[in-house]
Each structure stands twice: as structure tokens, then as C-alpha cells.
Amino acid sequence: MEVFTDEYFMAKAIELAMQAYEEEEIPIGALVVYENRIIGKGYNQTEKLQDVTAHAEMLAITAASNSVNGKYLSDCTMYITIEPCVMCAGAIQWSRLGKIVWGASEPKFGFSRLDAQLLGKTALVSGVMAEQCSDLMKRFFASRRK
Amino acid sequence: MEVFTDEYFMAKAIELAMQAYEEEEIPIGALVVYENRIIGKGYNQTEKLQDVTAHAEMLAITAASNSVNGKYLSDCTMYITIEPCVMCAGAIQWSRLGKIVWGASEPKFGFSRLDAQLLGKTALVSGVMAEQCSDLMKRFFASRRK
Numbered sequence: 001m002e003v004f005t006d007e008y009f010m011a012k013a014i015e016l017a018m019q020a021y022e023e024e025e026i027p028i029g030a031l032v033v034y035e036n037r038i039i040g041k042g043y044n045q046t047e048k049l050q051d052v053t054a055h056a057e058m059l060a061i062t063a064a065s066n067s068v069n070g071k072y073l074s075d076c077t078m079y080i081t082i083e084p085c086v087m088c089a090g091a092i093q094w095s096r097l098g099k100i101v102w103g104a105s106e107p108k109f110g111f112s113r114l115d116a117q118l119l120g121k122t123a124l125v126s127g128v129m130a131e132q133c134s135d136l137m138k139r140f141f142a143s144r145r146k
Numbered sequence: 147m148e149v150f151t152d153e154y155f156m157a158k159a160i161e162l163a164m165q166a167y168e169e170e171e172i173p174i175g176a177l178v179v180y181e182n183r184i185i186g187k188g189y190n191q192t193e194k195l196q197d198v199t200a201h202a203e204m205l206a207i208t209a210a211s212n213s214v215n216g217k218y219l220s221d222c223t224m225y226i227t228i229e230p231c232v233m234c235a236g237a238i239q240w241s242r243l244g245k246i247v248w249g250a251s252e253p254k255f256g257f258s259r260l261d262a263q264l265l266g267k268t269a270l271v272s273g274v275m276a277e278q279c280s281d282l283m284k285r286f287f288a289s290r291r292k
Contacts, residue, residue: 046217047217049211050211050212050215050216050217051207051208051211051212051217052207052211052217052218052237052240052241053199053204053207053208053237053240058199061197061198061199062197062199065195065196065197065198066196066197069196070196071192071193071196071197071198072198085236085240086232086233086235086236086239086264087232087233087234087235087236087237087239087240088233088236089232089233089236090231090232090233090234090235090236091198091199091233093232093233094198094199094231094233095198114260114261114264115260115261118232118260
């Protein structure tokens with residue numbers, strides 16, 4: 001039986017998203033895996049840092065690059081609770097990430113609305129634990145509207 | 147006579163690009179201006195930091211956001227020596243920068259090859275001191291091929 005499934009790592013990304021939620025950030029989490037080991041984590045911190053570049057994926061890429069002391073992550077997989085935006089997709093492309101797996105799609109801000117070919121060299125998997133990932137987002141925005 | 151022209155600030159961005167050049171980085175510089183005052187600077191540091199997210203524009207946005215203690219830069223102008231890539235254009239969009247001015251176009255990695263509409267809400271000016279900006283790039287890549 002495989003332990004290190006996509007669901008295993010996505011559950012860890014959801015934990016990161018929940019940490020963002022608790023800190024009143026839009027709840028998105030991301031992590032980078034190399035040979036079944038998590039080498040970089042991030043959760044959205046745009047409010048705390050007052051910095052639009054502090055998306056979960058950007059922080060996870062920076063952390064993973066620090067871990068391996070190299071800027072290319074070709075043999076790594078990134079797990080993200082929500083489809084990446086254009087900025088993050090651009091960073092994923094530059095980092096040469098071999099594969100990305102996301103939970104819920106993002107029709108408004110997701111990169112694929114603009115150009116799904118942007119990540120033509122990266123293996124893409126979507127819809128892993130999508131409901132949990134999007135529920136957290138819905139709960140967050142519902143609580144903000146109150 | 148206007149002192150704070152586009153050329154005035156672009157010359158400052160070129161100085162930043164030259165700093166990158168001296169540190170053996172791809173020579174691109176960027177800065178953010180608010181009411182004729184530079185509130186954030188950056189030059190490409192992807193090699194030094196071994197981090198693909200460390201583009202000049204990203205660092206300048208983070209620095210400017212720190213300066214104003216806010217994540218939105220609507221009333222600001224960014225000067226960049228080279229047309230921004232997709233990642234940086236995404237960050238520019240999130241930061242709501244009112245205007246960007248770049249020097250030389252980047253047919254291969256520039257955002258406008260993908261979708262010029264990405265920055266539909268931002269005023270775009272291109273070609274300011276383009277020759278100086280691109281000469282620095284050409285000189286850098288020529289020296290690397292030796």
C-alpha cells in the first residue's frame with residue numbers, strides 16, 4: 001500500500017491553508033516534495049506581510065530553493081490547495097518544477113484561464129481533495145462578508 | 147523644465163541593472179516611484195539567492211510595500227529596464243500598480259507575448275532608453291558565452 005499518495009501531501013497542504021485561515025489570510029497552502037520528503041512549505045501571508053508577492057506558492061518555492069541550495073526544482077512536485085495564479089505559475093515555470101498537483105480550480109484568478117500552455121513543461125494534476133480545499137475558501141469569504 | 151522625467155527614473159533603474167551586472171546577475175533593475183520619490187528598489191538576484199522569485203520587480207514591489215506599509219501601489223509607477231516576465235506581470239497586477247514604464251522589450255519571456263491584456267488596468271509605457279537597457283543585457287550574455 002502506497003503511503004505517500006497525492007492525498008497524503010494534499011492533506012498537509014490543507015493544514016497549511018488552515019494555518020492561513022486562523023491568521024485571517026485567504027486560506028491557501030503549498031508545499032514542495034522531493035523523494036517523498038517535504039523540502040519547502042508556505043501559506044498565504046499577503047495580509048500579515050502587506051505584500052502581494054507573499055502567496056503560498058512563492059514562499060514554498062523560496063523555502064524549497066533554500067533547502068536544496070539551488071534554484072531549479074525539476075525533480076520536485078508542488079502540492080497547492082488552489083490552482084495557482086499567473087504570478088505563481090510564472091514562478092513555477094522559472095523553477096522548472098516537474099509536477100504540480102492542486103486541489104480546487106480557480107476560474108477567476110487561476111493561470112489556466114489565461115493560458116494553460118504557460119506550464120507546458122510541467123505535469124499538471126488537478127482536483128485532488130478539491131472539495132476540502134474549496135470549502136475552506138468558501139468558509140473564509142463567507143465569514144468576511146458578515 | 148521637468149526634472150523627474152521617465153528618463154530620469156529609468157537612468158536610476160539602469161544603475162540598479164549595472165549593480166546586478168557587476169554581481170554576475172542577469173542585469174535587470176526596477177524601482178517604484180510615488181510622487182517623484184523612489185520608495186522601493188530591486189535588481190535581479192536569482193543567482194546570489196538561488197531563488198527564481200528574486201527578480202528585480204518582485205524585490206522592488208516588496209520593498210515599496212514595506213515603505214508604504216501597504217500592499218497596494220495604485221498611485222505608484224514602476225520603472226523596469228526590461229519588459230517584465232509573466233511572474234512579475236502577475237505581481238504587478240496584484241499590487242495594482244498604476245503605471246509601469248519599461249526600457250527594452252523581451253520577445254521571449256516578456257508577459258505581452260502571452261497576453262498583453264494581463265495588465266489591462268495598468269498604464270503601460272515602453273521603449274524608454276531601450277538601447278541602453280538592451281545593450282547591458284547583450285553585453286552580459288556575450289561575456290557569459292566566452
